[in-house]
Amino acid sequence: MTELSKDGWKNAMRAVCSVYVPVKNPLDSAAWWQRHFGLEWAMPYPPGGEHAILKLAEGQWLHLVETEGDFHSQFRDKLGYEMFRFTFEVREIEHIYDRLRTGGVNVQELQDRGSCGINFVFYDPDGNKFDVNEVVQAHRSPEEAAAVLNYLFAPANG
Template sequence: MSEKLLRVGTTYIPVTNVELSSEWYVNKLAADLSYKDEDKAILNLANQSIFLVKSNESQTSNFIDIYGEERFSLTFEVNGLDALEALHKDFIENEIRVGDIENRGHSGRNFVFYDLDGNKFDVWSELSPIFKEKYLVSK
């Protein structure tokens, strides 16, 4: 195989109400709405396309690991601990359901947050080196 996967272009997230969820992502996470109909919304967020897809209630992108813990399927990155702490504070002020900032035993710190439908996401304080190099992020 000579071709390699280069990036994740689109993530699909189940939601029960496309209108309310797209407004939440735009207002709470500063996503850019590029398309919306009754079944889906297409957002630009964190350098990728996010599709909010109308789904049945109780359907989320979360999964249960072998220890019975609910896990997220997506981690967002910010540039450093100061940025993570500022975002955490901003999310709390904007009434987004968030967990505590955690030390998980690896570099950086993390916290989780949830959207209106209970989709669980992670935020990590470390930008990947390839992203930093490609987009000339300093620090």
């Protein structure tokens, strides 16, 4: 049971159910997300439609909204870092990272953010910036977590 706050309200926000991403071509973008992440259609794409709707593994919807002109979904923080709008939670981040890199996706280097997990940033074909995260210590055995960290961050044996 959720406790009430001081003013008698409880947290009514349960989850994010939909995310809207600006794209130039919804069908092309949907095909890219399906190819690289295995997303499935949440709703059939209507002929002449203005956005494609894909479904994430836990049921949230990713709306790929046709947009004209210059756009992107990121913004700069106070220190000037270009932020992403949201982070995808994943499992088996090492396989996803390898697949995206070898698949020609624009990805940045992996980061070990300690108790926050392992992250990397990628860009979709329209230049939208996204973050990916797995807290391996929470989702894997200690031995598996150590093996993943070693695989991803140990210097290559030359």
